[in-house]
Amino acid sequence: MNSQGDFATFISGLLNPATVQGALLLGAVIFAVTWGVTRAIRALGRAASNDGGRLTVDRTSVTFLQQFAQVMVWLIAIAFFAHAVPQLRSLGTALLAGVSIASVVIGLAAQSTLSNFIAGISLLLYRPFRVQDRIQVNAPTGVETGVVEAVTLGYTVLRTLDRRRVVVPNALIANQVTVNLTHTSKRVLISVPFTVPLDQLESARELLLQVAAAHPHCESVIDCPVTALSWDTARLALRVWCREAILTTSLEWALIEQGQQALEGAGLNLLSAGPR
Secondary structure, three states, X not given: OHHHHHHHHHHHHHOOOXXXXXXXXXXXXXXXXXXXXXXXXXXXXXXXXXXXXXXXOOHHHHHHHHHHHHHHHHHHHHHHHHHHOHXXXXXXXXXXXXXXXXXXXXXXXXXXXXXXXXXXHHHHHHOOOOOOOEEEEEEOOEEEEEEEEEEOOOEEEEEEOOOOEEEEEHHHHHOOOOEEOOOOOOOEEEEEEEEEEHHHHHHHHHHHHHHHHHOOOEEEEEEOOEEEEOOOEEEEEEEEEEOOHHHHHHHHXXXXXXXXXXXXXXXXXXXXXXXX
C-alpha cells in the first residue's frame, strides 16, 4: 500500500505544476511543442520563398516574418509557463501586462508604419502580384508601369522601363486598383518604331522581321505594320512578344541596334528608330 501510495503521489506531483517535478515536466512539454511549432514556421518560410525553384516573394521579408513569428511563439510559451506555475504566476501576469502596454504604445507611435507592415503581410499572403511581375499603379507622377523588384514588409519596389525605381508604400498599393500585366503569362507585347525611306519600305520590313525572329528573348513576331506615312518616309512598328517582362528593355534596345546594323548591312537607310 505504501508503494502504491508513493507512486500515486509521484504521478500527482508530475501532473501538478506547483511541484518541482510538475513544473519541470510542464516546461519540457512546452519546450517540445514550441520547438516543433518554430520548426514548422521555418518550413513554411522556405516554402513561401521558393515555389519550384522560382522566387515568389522577397526573401528578406519572408526571413523577417519567420523570425518575428518564432520570437512571438517563444514569448507566448514563456508567458504560458510562467502563468501555469503558481510560484511564477505573478511574473507571468506582469509579463502579459507589459506586452499589452508596449503594444498599445508602439501602435500609437507608429500607425503609418504598422499599416504598411500589416498591408505588407497581406500582400505576402494573398500575393496579388509577385517578384518579376509587371504591374501598373497610381503614383504622384501618374500611372507607373514597372517590374516588381522587391516586396518588403513596408514597401513595394518597382523598376520602370526607363530604369527608375518607384517605391510605393504597401498601405497605398493594398488600397488601390493594381493592374497585373503578367498575371496569366510572363510574356509582354512590345512595339519598336522604325522610320525608313518610303521606297525601301518592303525590304526594310522583311529585314526587321527576320532580326526580331532571330533574337532569343523574342517568343514570337506579330507583324510590322505601317503606322504613319509622309511623302518620302514610312514609320513602321515592329511588334513582338517578349518572353518575360523583365527582359523588355534589353529586347527593345537590342532590336533597335540590330535592326540598324542589319539595314545598313543590306544597303538600306534607317532614318530613325525608337520613340521620338
